[in-house]
Amino acid sequence: MSSPLLLVSHPLCPYVQRCAIALSEKGVPFERQTVDLAARPAWFAAISPLGKVPLLRVGDTTLFESAAIVEYIEDTQPRPLHPADPLVRAEHRGWMEFGSGLLADIAGLYGAAEETAFGARRRTILDKLARLEARLGKGP
Ligand SMILES: N[C@@H](CCC(=O)N[C@@H](CS)C(=O)NCC(=O)O)C(=O)O
Structure with a gap:
């Protein structure tokens, strides 16, 4: 085995x-x-x-x-998680990269040394979440 x-x-x-x-x-x-x-x-x-x-x-x-x-x-492995359509699949890959960046932004928020940096990172995250929400508005 x-x-x-x-x-x-x-x-x-x-x-x-x-x-x-x-x-x-x-x-x-x-x-x-x-x-x-x-x-x-x-x-x-x-x-x-x-x-x-x-x-x-x-x-x-x-x-x-x-x-x-x-x-x-x-x-x-079986049970594809990506859609079969190459165009939609490419879109999903782009959003995966977007998600990776968002995780890095969140880590930056935790690590902010002072309030100004914290506020800037918070705004970046909120902007990205708003963009994500707008995309998800169409449904998965
Ligand atoms: N781009 C990497 C990011 C992985 C990552 O940042 N992992 C963190 C823990 S969440 C880590 O191992 N950090 C240790 C370090 O940066 O020294 C991935 O997608 O795998």
Whole structure:
């Protein structure tokens, strides 16, 4: 039997959740290994090119970057999550990138050193959420 997929994780990481949701939606069994990002183990530093989670271990291969990981999951597992129409699929990929940027903005909000920076980041997030709401108004 081939070894199960291993999702190298952190409990608070939304990019990890993107991968876990894709696997769960498709009913793919996987294991998780949690990493303490404040005290990274040597094995993690050795296999994570950017020092970030998520990683997906597929046999001896390590995939990194959540967008690449979900693309691999989509390409290799049943129950497509992307629409078949290439035009709509490309739109969805664009919105995925938009979502990645929004997550980074939210992380920036948490990390804002002072009130002005916090306010600027808050406005950026609100603008992006308004744009997203306008798009979702048409329905999924
Ligand atoms: N672009 C990456 C972002 C991943 C990311 O930022 N992960 C964070 C945790 S949520 C991390 O590992 N941070 C550690 C660091 O930046 O040193 C992806 O989509 O996988």
